[in-house]
Amino acid sequence: MDTAELVELGRQLRVDSIRAAAAAGSGHPTSSMSAADLMAVLLARHLRYDFDRPDHPGNDRFVLSKGHASPLLYSAYKAADALGDEELLTFRTLGSRLEGHPTPQQLPWVETATGSLGQGLPIGVGIALAGKRLDHADYRVWVLCGDGEMAEGSVWEAAEHAGHERLDNLVAIVDVNRLGQRGPTRHGHDLGAYARRFAAFGWHTVEVDGHDVDAVDRAFAEAAATDGRPTAVVARTLKGSGVAEAEDREGLHGKPLPHPDAAVAELGGVRDLRVRVQEPPAARSLHAVGDGVLELPRWERGDEAATRDAYGRALAALGTARGDVVALDGEVGDSTRTELFAKEHPGRYFECYIAEQQMVAEAAGFAVRGWVPYASTFAAFLTRAHDFVRMAAVSGCGITLNGSHAGVSIGQDGPSQMGLEDLAMMRAVHGSTVLYPCDANQTARLVAAAADLDGIRYLRTSRGSGPVLYGPDEEFPVGGSKVLRSSGRDRVTVVAAGVTVPEALRAADALAEEGTGVRVIDLYSVKPVDRGTLRQAAEETGALLTVEDHREEGGLGDAVLDAFLDGRPVPRLVRLAVRTMPGSATPAEQLRAAGIDAESIAASARLLAVQAAVP
Known part of the structure; x- marks a missing residue:
């Protein structure tokens, strides 16, 4: 396209954005109109993409970080002949593929998926990093950002990381429309304010009139040659440009045009x-190849081992067997x-430093490219990345997250380091799997199983050593x-997971000496939960006692309760959990103070x- 045709294409993108929002009676046409010329030039002159083969390994990747400008994206798809005008006008209607945010x-x-602002660039960094270090392909990643989302800290985590990794295959297009x-x-229309910030993180910057095609x-072209x-590319634009x-x-933000x-x-x-x-360009997917033989580490019953140690050893073994597995960590x-x-x-292996939002976003970027990421940090620190976990689920990404140092059992470090909300947080994520192993062999098996699951997988591990309860060949289905x-004389069922399982066993042994039969269930799969076993235990023992190194809300106890919400009578249920604000103490003292040790x-x-x- 020549200059005049590019101008016309920009106008078409504006017109179609207006029409789509008007047909829906909602949407963000003015945010789409400001970036229309940027999109027109990218689509017609610089993007390399086969719409018939979206999985082509040589395709450039485009991320609309300002996801509310979806009318612009869908209008571009129409211009590329990927969808028709009739479908364009189904925008935001029931059953349409053209959702309010893509x-x-x-x-x-x-x-x-975008729309939670500040996420497009971090994920784009992950995709670009995959291109450089994993795919070994020369595709470029183009990310269209809004100026408002530049206030998000996650943007600058991404900017610093991209500069550090020297990602010259990444282009951020900042639509500075002022409103x-x-x-x-x-910063209004102060392009320099944005350019200086990017330059401080090692980026090449170009300031431009975003309506001069x-x-x-x-x-x-300068970006591609850098x-x-x-x-x-920091572009001065006008919101609602052309009308x-x-x-x-x-x-007028978020509203159809009045006329x-x-x-x-x-x-x-x-x-x-x-x-x-x-x-x-022609390209091949060059995933690393493992030897195909998974030899998990093994422990014998009676050994002592920490589940975090088992996680690390099992993950390394999985990486040997599978060349598509990658690992990320938050320093x-x-x-x-x-x-x-x-x-x-x-x-x-990818070091993300102390930037948990970027770590999860990077994992999502790797998953987009077909890799199988395992991202790890302390369970407590994943809370700040929860929005990225949530949006990864919206995207359908397959990511395994490992939260270590969970619960009060970490001991003397105190409450700032204790993951006490993580089970609730991860259980609430759509389609998630939540696993909490209690010993080394169980951990190793679940690490391997997570690689073949869909959606968000969360594996909770513990700091301290504990007894190995299972043999190395035991199976642990999700x-x-x-x-x-x-036994046939059980009067109570204790349901535990992780560090509370050995405590529950000690309690059951003590009660057995008193003549009280106690059933003990290791509920290592917190989501999905084993409803059948729990219901059978309730019928046979009449009462359930859950015990967890976690807050009372949303964790193991609530997972157990979910097994009885189908209309059947709910059994007598008591929940032991961490209800106080812990301080610094030894692990044993912490469990006792929380009321989740064997004696309690x-x-x-x-x-x-x-x-x-009592009847």
């Missing part, structure tokens, strides 16, 4: 230009034990549990058995 679940050309949702952005064309650094009643006006037909006429009417997008690899993977597979103590379990079970026996 998701890859609906459209194969969408790399990742946010409720009024002006922090020739200048934008030169800026994108070696050794990512590029930020007098909307251009650079406040109060859409007049706006379309002002822009020259409806067009049907089609763009022949450049074909991607605590010596504690989470991912350092073992790093030593054996340095080319597939969704299952293990009954460790059982025995006392509660003893009382529950008496109460259950």
Whole structure:
């Protein structure tokens, strides 16, 4: 396309954005209109993409970080002949693929779900890093950002990481249209304010008039030619560009234009230009190849081992067997034990430093490219990345997250380091799997199983050593549990997971000496939960006692309760959990203070058995 045609294409993208929002009666046409010329130039001159083969390994990758500008994206798809005008006008309606914010679940050309601002660039960094270090391909990653989302800290985690990794295959396009949702952005049209920030992190920057298609064309060419650094194209634009009643006006964010037909006429009417997008270069997917033989580490019953140690050793073994497994860590690899993977597979290990949002986003970027990521940090620190976990689930990404140093059992470090909310947080994620192993062999098996699961997988590990309860050949199906103590005289069932399983066993042994039968269930699969075993235990013993190194809300106790929410009578249920604010103390002292040690379990079970026996 020549200059005049690019200008016309930009107008078409504006017109179609207006029409889509008007048909829906909602949407963000003005945010789409500001970036229309940027999109027109990218689509017609610089993007290399085969819309018939969205999985082509040579395709450039485009991420719409400002996901509310979805009318622009869908209008671009129409211009590329990927969808028709009739479908465009189904925007935001029931059953339409064209959702208010784009998701890859609906459209194969969408790399990742966006709309939670500040996430597109971090995930784009992950995709670009995969291209450099894993795929060994020369595709470029283009990320269109809004200026408002530049206030998000996650953007600057991504910017620093991209600069550190020298990702010259990454281009951030910042649409500086001056207006946010409720009024002006922090820096308005001060392009230099954004450029200086990117430059401080080692980026090449280009400041440009975002409505001068020739200048934008030169800026994108300069970005593609830059070696050794990512590029930020900082573009001055006008929100609602091209329509007098909307251009650079406040109060129109997230609303259809008040007079859409007049706006379309002002822009020259409806067009049907089609763009022949450049074909991607020939490329192959070059996933690393493992030896195919999974030899998990083994421990004998009676050994002592920490589940975090088992996690690290099992992950390294999995990396040997499978060349598609990659590991990420938040600068605590010596504690989470991912350092073992790093030593054996340095080319597939990624240090994210203390930037948990970037770590999870990077894992999502790797998953987008077909890799199988395991991302690890302390369970407590994953809370700050929860929005990235949530959006990864929206995207349908397959990611395994490891939260180590969970619960009060870490001991003297105190409450800031204790993951006490993580089970609730991960259980609430759509389609997630939540696993909490109690010993080394169980951990190793679940590490391997997680690689073949869909969605978000969370594996909770512990700091201190504990007894090995299972043999190395024991199987642990996801969704299952293990009954460790059982008899026909059981009067109470204790349901535990992780560090509370050995405590529950000690309590059951003590009560057995008193003549009180106690069933013990190791509920290592917290989600999905083993409803059948729990229901059978309730029927046979009449009472359940859950014990967890976690807050009372949303954890193991609530998972057990979920097994009885199908209309059947709920059994007598008592929950032991961490209800106080812990301080610094030894692990044993912490368990005792929280009321989740063997003595506390025995006392509660003893009382529950008496109460259950009273008609």
